[in-house]
Amino acid sequence: MKGSLIIIGFFIVGVLVGMGDYIPSDLLPKDLNQYVLYTLLLLVGITIGYDKELLRSLRNTNLKILLVPIGTILGTLLGTALIGLFIPEWSITECMAVGSGFGYYSLSSIFISKYKGAALGTIALMSNIMREIFALLATPLLVRWFGKLSPISVAGATSMDTCLPIITQYSGRDFVLIAIAHGIIVDLTVPFLVTFFCSF
Amino acid sequence: MLLGVAIGIGVRRIPAVRHTGKWVSIVIYILLFLLGKEVGGDKQLLASLSTLGLQALLITGGAVAGSILFATFIFRFFFEKK
Numbered sequence: 001m002k003g004s005l006i007i008i009g010f011f012i013v014g015v016l017v018g019m020g021d022y023i024p025s026d027l028l029p030k031d032l033n034q035y036v037l038y039t040l041l042l043l044v045g046i047t048i049g050y051d052k053e054l055l056r057s058l059r060n061t062n063l064k065i066l067l068v069p070i071g072t073i074l075g076t077l078l079g080t081a082l083i084g085l086f087i088p089e090w091s092i093t094e095c096m097a098v099g100s101g102f103g104y105y106s107l108s109s110i111f112i113s114k115y116k117g118a119a120l121g122t123i124a125l126m127s128n129i130m131r132e133i134f135a136l137l138a139t140p141l142l143v144r145w146f147g148k149l150s151p152i153s154v155a156g157a158t159s160m161d162t163c164l165p166i167i168t169q170y171s172g173r174d175f176v177l178i179a180i181a182h183g184i185i186v187d188l189t190v191p192f193l194v195t196f197f198c199s200f
Numbered sequence: 201m202l203l204g205v206a207i208g209i210g211v212r213r214i215p216a217v218r219h220t221g222k223w224v225s226i227v228i229y230i231l232l233f234l235l236g237k238e239v240g241g242d243k244q245l246l247a248s249l250s251t252l253g254l255q256a257l258l259i260t261g262g263a264v265a266g267s268i269l270f271a272t273f274i275f276r277f278f279f280e281k282k
Contacts, residue, residue, distance in 0.1 A: 010232045011232045011233070014232065014233040014236020017233075018236065018239060019246070036234070037231065040231065043227060064279075067274050071271055072267050075269055076267050079261075079269075080263050083258050084259075087255055090255065098259050099263040106228040109235065110235065113235050118239050122252050123252050123259065126253055126256035131260050131263060146275075147272055147276065147279075148279070149271040149272075149275040150267075150268050150275070152271065153267040153268065154271075
């Protein structure tokens with residue numbers, strides 16, 4: 001939760017600075033975003049490659065566990081595609097790109113604002129934060145109504161970090177490994193799916 | 201990013217690299233600040249913030265409903281009778 005507050009904090013400070021026009025736009029290099037984004041991608045790659053445990057746990061997951069992230073991804077894409085039909089401002093694939101954040105709001109909103117502009121980027125930021133908050137708040141009810149996998153699916157990429165404690169508490173210890181594997185796999189798909197749906 | 205993965209595997213022996221996660225967060229903060237600055241500097245975008253919020257909520261609703269649907273099925277058919 002502290003992490004989300006910091007993230008929103010930086011965004012809001014940015015909004016205020018933009019409104020006040022404190023930093024003249026000539027001061028910042030035009031392609032700054034672009035280079036910072038490349039740096040980010042490189043760093044994300046390094047963390048994935050560096051983490052021995054992460055790659056090993058990916059190799060050890062059995063096929064049944066794989067069904068859970070696949071379900072999350074298909075369900076999210078289907079749901080957002082349906083919503084996309086009803087939002088005239090944005091195309092179906094743009095809505096699917098927002099959904100492909102799977103709660104990983106920081107990375108997905110940055111990608112989307114780069115490819116589709118700040119408006120859809122802001123939607124991605126808000127939508128994915130909402131997803132995380134919903135997962136945190138609704139987990140007890142989700143377990144009761146829809147079974148022990150539903151909070152993992154709803155949490156998306158955050159099932160391995162922010163939402164893990166509450167999932168452990170309500171779905172039980174048997175589902176911790178599934179939640180972590182699910183989080184890692186969904187997390188890895190974010191950059192690929194987001195850029196893929198932005199390319200239309 | 202793939203280049204990064206390769207580098208990450210290569211530099212496993214260097215302990216200093218363990219802090220890359222922290223650097224990722226810092227870079228993300230910078231980018232979010234820049235995104236915020238772009239939104240704040242754009243009067244039209246600022247005025248439509250509530251519409252964007254509503255659209256974000258709708259998209260979240262779709263994503264969550266779809267996830268729950270698939271998770272329920274997978275739970276019923278593959279996990280319940282253990």
